[in-house]
Amino acid sequence: MAGIAGCSGAPPLKQVLLAPPQASQVARQGANWQVARVKVPDYLDSYHIRYRASDFVIDELADAKWAQRLPAGVTALLQSAIDSSLKQNRHRPYTVHVDISTFAPQPSGKVVLSAHWRVTNRQSHETVAQNAAVINKPLAVKKRSPEAIGRTMSQAVRTLAQRIVSTAG
Known part of the structure; x- marks a missing residue:
């Protein structure tokens, strides 16, 4: 009985999505x-929500996981x-390729997304546009x-x- 009572206090894991439900999207x-x-x-290709705890340490949230693996969620969003x-050029046969090198909350309280991207034409196989981006977004609250x-x-x-879209569209 003591083993069963000890397990009942753990809250269930939260399932986190990158996008709101389809009903709220246009x-x-x-x-x-x-x-x-x-x-x-x-290390990011998982259900674990990982963050950089310090320069050399990656940690993960104990009370939550991604509802789908991070690459699948990012691709869908x-x-x-x-x-x-x-707004225009919607019917061009383009493929967008994204290679993320960093995507996690940082000790500074910001989320950093660092990626190289390339847009190719599926018919001609030519590169239409490519660039690198480093995006910093402050967490709404310092707490993770x-x-x-x-x-x-x-x-x-x-x-x-x-x-x-602004570069290749």
């Missing part, structure tokens, strides 16, 4: 642009954000809450989408 006709699966470092950002991290990382992905 329905738009999809563009012909396709986002290839976003590449991330191996980037596709949605690009679709909703495109699952909701604050999810919201701030979502804002960083949306900013990346806007930069890609």
Whole structure:
């Protein structure tokens, strides 16, 4: 009995999403642009919500996990954000490739997203545009809450989408 009583105090893990539910998003006709699966470092390719605790230490939240693996969540949100950002050239056969090198809350209280991206034409295989981006977004609160991290990382992905569209769109 003592073992069962000890386990009952642990709260359930929170499941964190990068995007709000589909019902709260504006329905738009999809563009012909396709986002290839976003590449991330191996330590970020998981359900764990990781953050940089210091210069040499990566830690993870004990009370929450991503609802889907981070690369899948980033890819889906980037596709949605690009679709909703495109005003013209929606029907060009483009593929967006993103390679993230850093994407985590930092000890400074900011989320940093560092990525190289490239847009290619699927028919001609030519590179249409490419660039690197370092996006810094302050956490709404200094405390590393699952909701604050999810919201701030979502804002960083949306900013990346806007930069890609403004350069290649």
